Amino acid sequence: MDLTVVAYVIYLLISIGLTIWVARTLSRNGRIFIADVLHGNEKLADAVNHLLVVGFYLVNIGFVTLYLRSADTIADARTLFEALSVKLGVVLLVLGVMHLGNVWVLNKMRRRGIMERRQTPPVAPQGWTAPAGPQGWTKPAGA
Template structure:
C-alpha cells in the first residue's frame, strides 16, 4: 500500500477524532458559561450550545477535508510522521483559534449583559422634582 494513503487515513482518523473530542469537551463545559451569558435561560443555553457544536463540526471537519491533499511524495515512515505532524499541528491550531473565537464572542455578550444590569438604578425613581432657578 502507498504510504501517502496510509498518511491520509491516519490524518483523517486523528483529525476527526480530535475535532469530535474538542467539540464534546467544549459543549459539556461551555454549557454553564452559556447559561450565565443567557441569564439562566437553560433551554436557550442548550439550543445555542447545540448550534455552536454543529457550526464547530462543520467548520473544522470541512477544514480537515480541505487540508487532506498534499503534493509532497511520501516514501518512508519518517516522511509519514513529518507530514502528519504538520497537518495535525495546523488542525490543532485551527481548533484552538475556533475555541478562542467562541469564548471571545460569548464573553463580549456576557459583558454587555453585565453592563446593562449596572446601568439600571438600584432604586426606582421616587418622583419628579422641579428644577430650582438660579442654582
C-alpha cells in the first residue's frame, strides 16, 4: 500500500478525533456562558449551543478535508511523520483560532449582557414627581 494513503488515513482519524474532542469541550463549557448571556433561558441556551457546535464541525471538518491533499510523495516513515506533523500542526492551529474566536464572541456577548443588566433599574418607576420651580420651590396647592 502506498504510504501517502496511510498518511491520509492517519491524518483524517487524528484530525476528526481532535475536532470532535474540541467541539465537545466547547459545548460542555460554553453552555454556561451562553445561559448567562441569555439570562438563564436554558432551552434557548441549548439551541444556540447546538447550532454553534454544528457550525464548528462544518468549518473544521471542511478545512480538514480540503487540506487533505499533499503534493509531496511519501516514500518512507520519516517523510510520513514529517507530512503528518505539518498537516496536524496546521489543523491544531485552526482549531485553536476557532476556539479563541468562540471564547471571544461568548465573552463579548456576556459583557454586553452584564452592561444591560447594570443599566436596568432594579425596581420599575412607581410614580411621577413634578419638577421644582426656578428657585428650587414648588407652588403650594391651590395657589
